[in-house]
Amino acid sequence: xxxxxxxxxxxxxxxxxxxxxxxxxxxxxxxxxxxxxxxxxxxxxxxxxxxxxxxxxxxxxxxxxxxxxxxxxxxxxxxxxxxxxxxxxxxxxxxxxxxxxxxxxxxxxxxxxxxxxxxxxxxxxxxxxxxxxxxxxxxxxxxxxxxxxxxxxxxxxxxxxxxxxxxxxxxxxxxxxxxxxxxxxxxxxxxxxxxxxxxxxxxxxxxxxxxxxxxxxxxxxxxxxxxxxxxxxxxxxxxxxxxxxxxxxxxxxxxxxxxxxxxxxxxxxxxxxxxxxxxxxxxxxxxxxxxxxxxxxxxxxxxxxxxxxxxxxxxxxxxxxxxxxxxxx
Amino acid sequence: xxxxxxxxxxxxxxxxxxxxxxxxxxxxxxxxxxxxxxxxxxxxxxxxxxxxxxxxxxxxxxxxxxxxxxxxxxxxxxxxxxxxxxxxxxxxxxxxxxxxxxxxxxxxxxxxxxxxxxxxxxxxxxxxxxxxxxxxxxxxxxxxxxxxxxxxxxxxxxxxxxxxxxxxxxxxxxxxxxxxxxxxxxxxxxxxxxxxxxxxxxxxxxxxxxxxxxxxxxxxxxxxxxxxxxxxxxxxxxxxxxxxxxxxxxxxxxxxxxxxxxxxxxxxxxxxxxxxxxxxxxxxxxxxxxxxxxxxxxxxxxxxxxxxxxxxxxxxxxxxxxxxxxxxx
DNA sequence: CTGAAAGCGCTTACAG
DNA sequence: CTGAAAGCGCTTACAG
Numbered sequence: 001x002x003x004x005x006x007x008x009x010x011x012x013x014x015x016x017x018x019x020x021x022x023x024x025x026x027x028x029x030x031x032x033x034x035x036x037x038x039x040x041x042x043x044x045x046x047x048x049x050x051x052x053x054x055x056x057x058x059x060x061x062x063x064x065x066x067x068x069x070x071x072x073x074x075x076x077x078x079x080x081x082x083x084x085x086x087x088x089x090x091x092x093x094x095x096x097x098x099x100x101x102x103x104x105x106x107x108x109x110x111x112x113x114x115x116x117x118x119x120x121x122x123x124x125x126x127x128x129x130x131x132x133x134x135x136x137x138x139x140x141x142x143x144x145x146x147x148x149x150x151x152x153x154x155x156x157x158x159x160x161x162x163x164x165x166x167x168x169x170x171x172x173x174x175x176x177x178x179x180x181x182x183x184x185x186x187x188x189x190x191x192x193x194x195x196x197x198x199x200x201x202x203x204x205x206x207x208x209x210x211x212x213x214x215x216x217x218x219x220x221x222x223x224x225x226x227x228x229x230x231x232x233x234x235x236x237x238x239x240x241x242x243x244x245x246x247x248x249x250x251x252x253x254x255x256x257x258x259x260x261x262x263x264x265x266x267x268x269x270x271x272x273x274x275x276x277x278x279x280x281x282x283x284x285x286x287x288x289x290x291x292x293x294x295x296x297x298x299x300x301x302x303x304x305x306x307x308x309x310x311x312x313x314x315x316x317x318x319x320x321x322x323x324x325x326x327x328x329x
Numbered sequence: 330x331x332x333x334x335x336x337x338x339x340x341x342x343x344x345x346x347x348x349x350x351x352x353x354x355x356x357x358x359x360x361x362x363x364x365x366x367x368x369x370x371x372x373x374x375x376x377x378x379x380x381x382x383x384x385x386x387x388x389x390x391x392x393x394x395x396x397x398x399x400x401x402x403x404x405x406x407x408x409x410x411x412x413x414x415x416x417x418x419x420x421x422x423x424x425x426x427x428x429x430x431x432x433x434x435x436x437x438x439x440x441x442x443x444x445x446x447x448x449x450x451x452x453x454x455x456x457x458x459x460x461x462x463x464x465x466x467x468x469x470x471x472x473x474x475x476x477x478x479x480x481x482x483x484x485x486x487x488x489x490x491x492x493x494x495x496x497x498x499x500x501x502x503x504x505x506x507x508x509x510x511x512x513x514x515x516x517x518x519x520x521x522x523x524x525x526x527x528x529x530x531x532x533x534x535x536x537x538x539x540x541x542x543x544x545x546x547x548x549x550x551x552x553x554x555x556x557x558x559x560x561x562x563x564x565x566x567x568x569x570x571x572x573x574x575x576x577x578x579x580x581x582x583x584x585x586x587x588x589x590x591x592x593x594x595x596x597x598x599x600x601x602x603x604x605x606x607x608x609x610x611x612x613x614x615x616x617x618x619x620x621x622x623x624x625x626x627x628x629x630x631x632x633x634x635x636x637x638x639x640x641x642x643x644x645x646x647x648x649x650x651x652x653x654x655x656x657x658x
Numbered sequence: 659c660t661g662a663a664a665g666c667g668c669t670t671a672c673a674g
Numbered sequence: 675c676t677g678a679a680a681g682c683g684c685t686t687a688c689a690g
Contacts, residue, residue: 040461057418065394071400087420087434089418090418105414105416107371108372215600215604247606
């Protein structure tokens with residue numbers, strides 16, 4: 001290596017001066033640093049990783065960033081990881097949707113861990129990762145059958161809290177704007193709501209529409225739901241993004257008042273929900289805590305550890321789109 | 330290598346079966362694939378990169394993702410890069426703000442290119458990258474003095490178009506909600522607006538406030554600007570995020586009408602700007618085209634190429650927050 | 659603390 | 675088309 005030659009030391013010496021915690025005299029170290037500066041030397045992480053078996057790279061699979069929950073997850077993860085000197089390698093699901101291939105590519109990069117906030121993972125791939133000792137953690141989703149870690153908000157708890165709130169607000173006729181069923185979270189939220197509603201008396205109607213997880217979808221779904229024979233007085237939107245669309249449709253297209261004519265509640269607590277134009281009551285997705293636990297799961301070295309699934313309590317964020325505070329909160 | 334042994338072939342043979350375009354008989358290839366499947370073999374990109382000098386990784390430095398322009402840039406870049414089998418390695422600016430160190434770390438990962446949408450780059454580092462033949466492209470910013478590529482929307486053009494629009498809408502008294510001056514884009518937009526206004530007659534007033542590039546900042550700045558002695562009838566917000574805050578302040582706090590009392594124009598065209606609650610007229614940041622050009626600049630192999638700076642025309646997106654369409658568009 | 663040597667998992671001329 | 679060999683830039687026992 002040129003630096004070693006210029007500094008007049010062994011190759012091992014320059015390796016040691018760039019490895020914190022190595023035993024190297026400050027004399028040698030100084031010589032090496034000088035030579036390195038002169039030659040614009042930058043250590044090669046690739047070669048190092050080949051030996052240490054650590055790349056300081058974590059792969060992240062993320063769906064569309066249009067939904068700000070995911071931006072929040074990404075930012076937080078990136079920040080926390082960076083504190084440990086590791087960076088995120090980003091993977092975006094594409095049309096051909098061949099997630100097995102994507103996972104294989106992650107492995108080829110020799111990432112230290114894999115975090116999945118979108119798509120799913122086949123059991124074959126889960127086994128592969130396990131075999132290679134790279135931890136896999138699912139974010140906000142879970143596959144009970146798979147032996148991978150998962151951390152997520154407690155969708156059931158969230159659904160129940162939302163249902164209680166709208167019930168306490170005097171709701172009789174309910175609408176639900178749902179998202180794609182392929183997301184377990186959506187399913188769980190919906191089921192929790194439905195279950196809690198059905199255990200309550202005095203419910204007159206529940207109508208459901210698909211909001212496609214987008215603003216426009218929420219807008220359309222609200223139009224649909226609100227034009228049903230028995231117009232709902234309470235609306236669950238399984239995602240804030242859809243809730244924003246629904247609110248806009250209700251106010252500007254239908255000329256109805258929120259919450260007087262309809263109470264609206266969302267899920268996630270994206271920044272926009274707090275905007276003065278919306279003031280959406282919502283069930284927060286605990287991004288901070290999710291990432292916190294993700295970091296812990298990633299740190300678990302041995303794949304001996306049984307897969308853990310961590311559940312975080314739902315937190316209700318009360319704003320002005322709902323009618324009243326539940327008495328017992 | 331185990332796969333080679335199990336398949337009964339040379340190490341070179343398995344290398345070739347996993348290198349598209351290599352000359353390998355289908356007989357050998359089949360044997361290797363079978364062995365690979367049995368052993369859960371995944372090629373090691375690290376080792377490969379050590380030799381080929383390509384990692385298929387591009388480093389991206391991105392500021393806070395709260396501003397959706399950056400999410401859009403990120404998504405688009407990730408998608409396009411992935412088509413070429415390369416992934417983004419994400420870097421987030423942190424408090425200690427030591428960008429030279431961050432850049433050094435990017436280099437240690439041996440990334441194929443560096444894209445910077447935040448922070449700046451020192452000339453020392455620019456030289457280092459040039460010396461190592463890794464292309465650097467600045468996104469939405471530029472440092473005329475540095476020999477790195479840059480692609481961005483034409484801020485001057487955008488400023489002029491915005492100014493024309495508000496002028497044609499009958500504006501006499503103007504407000505500008507600006508962002509941190511450290512962003513060249515902000516500076517350029519402001520200067521273009523100011524220049525164009527000053528070249529026009531009948532201007533009575535221009536008042537400026539700092540919106541801190543956030544919703545809350547825009548909200549506060551609007552309160553400030555709109556309470557000046559001569560209340561503006563036209564408001565430039567150098568960023569959509571700030572414009573949303575400003576609109577909310579104007580409508581819900583000040584109880585003024587948009588555009589009747591004040592016309593508001595933003596910059597960027599983030600998704601929220603199109604929402605029914607805002608319908609913000611804005612100058613679009615051409616994300617698609619920016620990433621398109623970024624890809625081209627990255628592909629430029631040799632650092633022989635002189636640094637290019639690509640400028641993309643501004644596009645006005647007319648919605649309901651402004652008073653009229655300029656006659657000459 | 660220091661250096662010589664082996665080796666991480668691959669690719670790539672070089673012969674055949 | 676195929677294999678043996680050298681080598682990419684490092685780290686890590688192993689001696690000293």
